[in-house]
Amino acid sequence: MDLTQLLKYQDVDAKLFSIEQKLTASPHKKKANELALLAKKAQAKSTELENEANNVLKEIDDLKVSFQQNKKSLDSLLKKDLDKLSLEEFDSLSSLKSKILNNLNSLEKMLQKSAEKINNILQEFNKTKKMYDNARLQFEDCKKKIQEETKILEPEKDKVKKELESLESTVDKRLLExxxxxxxxxxxxxxxxxxxxxxxxxxxxxxxxxxxxxxxxxxxxxxxxxxxxxxxx
Ligand SMILES: [Zn+2]
Incomplete structure (x- = not known):
């Protein structure tokens, strides 16, 4: 069987293949994919940080409620007329008072720690946002470059495709298939x-x-x- 026509067809097709390769192997395309992945990761990280922040905020609310409760107990203790108390009552009151003061002290420390946590989350969030914005910006730039590339290569591709189409009838049908x-x-x-x-x-x-x-x-x-x-x- 004569394969001359099929081989001729393949020679022209080689031009098409090379254009296709250029389009898919474009470094801008690769970079765009990497950037899209980066942006997606940054987005996931933002959501994660948001959830974390919500948990810490709830923690702070709970701590504040505990703080207020302890403060109230202390206030009512301080209002008590000490003269009317027995020695035993005075002792237990004193120990209760120091216990509440301890509570208030440790609650304050915990609140401080939570505030630091929120601060850190916020910083991390800002960093992540900057990363996301940067990735988006670069992505847009890549997209533009890809469009420019495509604009040049697409007409070439169409031309070769037409050339191939005109050759199709010369090639054995089964072989072409x-x-x-x-x-x-x-x-x-x-x-x-x-x-x-x-x-x-x-x-x-x-x-x-x-x-x-x-x-x-x-x-x-x-x-x-x-x-x-x-x-x-
Ligand atoms: Zn083989």
């Missing part, structure tokens, strides 16, 4: 020559002799390893 199937799986080149007596010209795997014996009738055989169409030069 097999070719396109592989090309859609991003295999390129699709058609490769046999190397030596029985090796795939691309992946160099040995092809079974039974398949080799069919090559003259069918024109091509499929390499089971890399799925390419192998022909005899």
């Amino acid at each position: 097999e070719y396109k199937k592989r090309r859609n799986d991003n295999i390129f080149p699709v058609v490769v020559p046999l190397e030596g007596k029985n090796f795939c010209g691309r992946c160099r795997m040995e092809l079974p002799m039974a398949a080799i014996s069919r090559i003259n009738d069918t024109g091509v055989i499929t390499c089971e390893h890399c799925k390419r169409l192998v022909y005899k030069k």
